[in-house]
Amino acid sequence: MAETKRYISLDELKGHNKKGDLWISIQGKVYDVSDWAKDHPGGEAPLLSLAGQDVTDAFVAYHPGNAWQYLDKFFNGCYLEDYSVSEVSKDYRKLLSEFSKMGLFEKKGHGVFATMCVVVIFFVASVYGVLWSESFWVHLVCGGLMGFMWIQSGWLGHDSGHYQIMSSRGFNRFAQVLTGNCLAGISIAWWKWNHNAHHIACNSLDFDPDLQHMPFFAVSSTLFNSITSYFYERKMNFDALTRFLISYQHWTFYPVMCLARLNLFAQSFILLFSNRKVPNRGQEILGILAFWIWYPLLVSCLPNWSERVMFVLASFAVTGIQHVQFCLNHFSSSVYVGPPSGNDWFENQTKGTLDISCPSWMDWFHGGLQYQIEHHLFPRLPRGQLRKISPFVKELCKKHHLPYTMVSFWEANVMTIGTLRTAAMQARDITNPVPKNLVWEAVNTHG
Template identity: 65%
Template structure:
């Protein structure tokens, strides 16, 4: 029976190798019920596999009916190639590779030969140790001191702890920060769910969609913040979010909020953690959503929602408890600002991502933050956003090293490579928000002509 099964699989593979289709025919297989993709000229039927895909079904649906070689190379280790043969159904008769893609794949291969994807350093262990020290210091400050100032400093330390948790969760979601997948998973749950109250599975689904469709207004959840923010007037068309499965309505309430978004940006970022808490719970408590390790995820959140309220209960008054929460949220709000700086002021587009311009879309939709090496801890690797989007499996300790190679490649192919200081990136983001805000006001009513209004908006 085993020999017969092996022979059957071989005959199916041989049949697939002899069948050729065109790119135009491939495009027709782009639905959940009929989903094909192409990788290096081979065509794969991933219809049944999509729901079991570790990165979620949405990345496959977003790129369905296309050549996805660059995205596959970016996200998957060599071991993943062996899993593809059983899904192969044909070959592309008109398969072609752009010069930019060819150079990009060559660079990925060079990094792999140099072992850069496997050399992780000791960064994760150092971050974990720092997080435990910050947690111990924050708890000690609350329990051992009666000073309100010490309590506020402890709250700020808690915010710094959550920032490092975010960086570590981000890294561990892209590659194994520790030697084994089991240890990597443990780090994710402890650092994310238990210590920060954020579901790592929610983050994976959100972040994978962001990477695949970087800065697509209707496919990338990281630029979908209606009704609070709109990074482009194209969102005023009430686009439908492919990630959330709902229309992002630009109604009267959204128009009002967007009209003042350059004023409300930083205050909202100070409370943005509330949204992460809510999104995590919505996903994990939704029976209609497929969530790997759901029970484990919920247990991790239960740990957080046990120890954090318990810690707050040791503060002497409700005033101090509220102040502790606000200060800790505001401190970690710096990280939420960082997430926005990398993309809000970059190029955006409408529609699904395209697999054959991977390199171009990733460089156009991202912004690096220039800083000295001694500030790398503050940015957690996110300052090399272009490099990270092109090589998401690359440990952050190598991003500074490969940045000049990416810059050379962009220059060779005439592609955009954007980099700004942290200060300038904030100014660019505010300018983007203000431009969209003024367009929203024009849609609502003519701008009132009075000196106070003009003064406010001149310096807004």
Template identity: 65%
Template sequence: MARNELLGKPTYISLQELQKHNKRVAIDGKIYDVSKWANHHPGGEFPLISLAGQEVTEAFLAFHPPTAYNRLNTFFTGSYLCDCAVSDVSRDYQNLFSELTEMGFFEYKGCGVLLMISLIIVMLCVSVCGVLFSDSSCVCVCCGGLMGFLWIQSGWISHDSCHYQIMANCNWNWFVQILSGNFLSSISMEWWKWNHNAHHLACNSLDFDPDLQHLPFFVVSSKFFTSLTSCFHDRKMNFDSFARFLVSYQHWSYCPGICLARFNLFARSFFLLLSNRKVPNRKIELLGLLVFWIWYPLLVSCLPNWGERVLFVIASFSVTGIQHVQFTFNHFSASVYIGQPTSHDWFEKQTSGTLDVESPS
């Protein structure tokens, strides 16, 4: 500890010196030691590792409610960053965030979500009733398509509830996650948070962004044709020889990959929940996935013949596939870079949109 810190006087360090620390970050110019918090961080240890040794104000604002500032004093080292530089785009983002917070835009929760959940329940009831009470093949296809629209909407509800609290109560927010994600869609919300939070913190980094490396089904770089490891998917994740064969096929990330996108989410959910990693609410998460694989096949089995059953499944997965095509356009059309993410242009990387591959700076 520096002499000034012992005397209670503020000390100032350079960004270059901060970069030597793998468990310290700067927020609003203040230096925080998060080494004791890493194992308890709700977003996991990986986000802290990804941006360690950097000024992370933008990422902190994007992923935490204003009340999170109350916890920071516990980790404050007494030091400040002396050469903190912010780009014009980043400054505009921070100003916009402050204005929206003061206007109370982040306080209105619940009504829109309840309306969307009601719509999802109506679509589910209509789809189930169509399967149970109609003998028409056209109705069968329409009900399957409606199921696909239901999954699209439940996907957005899951996405929003995992990004931030969309309900007034955190327990209700968690219930919406499990209901819309696990029970209705067979996608683990804990997997989603583990994967997607890392994506936004390391957006489009070939080494650190898991959304560029949905192993073992598709990737966006030939670098993974000879290795299934990355800074996110480390060697603790063991895949069999068949999975290695799938990744080694050079065109797997195009049309076949898009067709199997949803099955990739199913597989990744089970891979995490059945792994040795620490997973909160593991039993409830697994229960939710198992419930889906009971009610959905049971619903399909209620159709009178195999032809209609196949049509129903194809219709439901084809319609929800529209969402995965959108994901592909959104994620894979952006600039890809190599190396650790940097926080000084964090916001720019969230909104970039070209097909270029940038060299490490």
């Protein structure tokens, strides 16, 4: 006699939504990942963000077909009694299936090899100019080339973190450590931990780390309520100093972006030397140490301190372009408070992102971020395929009356500064019940 299926309600599933008691549903089957969450290759944060929900859309977006075979060991024998699939999700899954049948997830094109060649050329040219030229202007250009090298290596690190850009997992891991840790000084483990949480909880003020830049930036006045970051597990205080900094954030945005690299360096060290579980911690630390050997050594080869400072500032400032690009796709898009909804995967990604319009010959400049909507919906898709699928995504958004925002690079900058200015003006409102001090009041007395 066949065993009777055990069904649980959605409310009962929602009750298992924390560390040590974490259930999820995929296509109506319930899985207990309480003990395994800490070993999840994508980090624990994505699972905690979607805990107690049906996560089918997020699962198929992030995992290849062979991942299904590993689910059975987590099946707890329960099924979701009120499981249903929205029309948007049906169309999304159908589109993903069609892309898979077309082989788009396997067609990486020649972009990876070309980008690697560019990285090598920029690196060699920068080192050669420092060692073999005595010209101040050559050294300045070399600093800029170093910045461009970091940008292009960053795109490779991003791609290798989302899908396999090399012929094997081992070589792909080597590419990650080389482009991230060794060449750029940024831990790929930190990037994965941060970036996966961002993708899953796109534009949630308290779950998405890419919107949590207090005390320097706030994209919404909701952050003035000193809400708690569930990613960093700390309260984001809106105190007098934060109010002062945010009051001028539309002016400080670009200067801060020129030095944003420092934060990535710091975050990498904080994670690698923390008590958190870090996969391949030894490799990560060795890669970071390699960067902090060759880069300071190269800078020390410059003839005097003024040129050394100039070289570092030039490399940081050029890389600031990439940090601006990271912000443009999300800062002026819709935000919300609370965990993401697993049943609204498609809707959340389209509302929280925007695309940058550009001719195809400029795709190298944006590294795939020009099609951010498509990238968020299909994160495993190689960036060379994003332009190809854009019309299909746009049509699906039109069918379901969802936003599909595409603007120029200039317009995206204007929108971002506009968002920051709006929040800045709200922060200046002295009627807000925020702790004040005499310094803040004196500076803002005359606006």
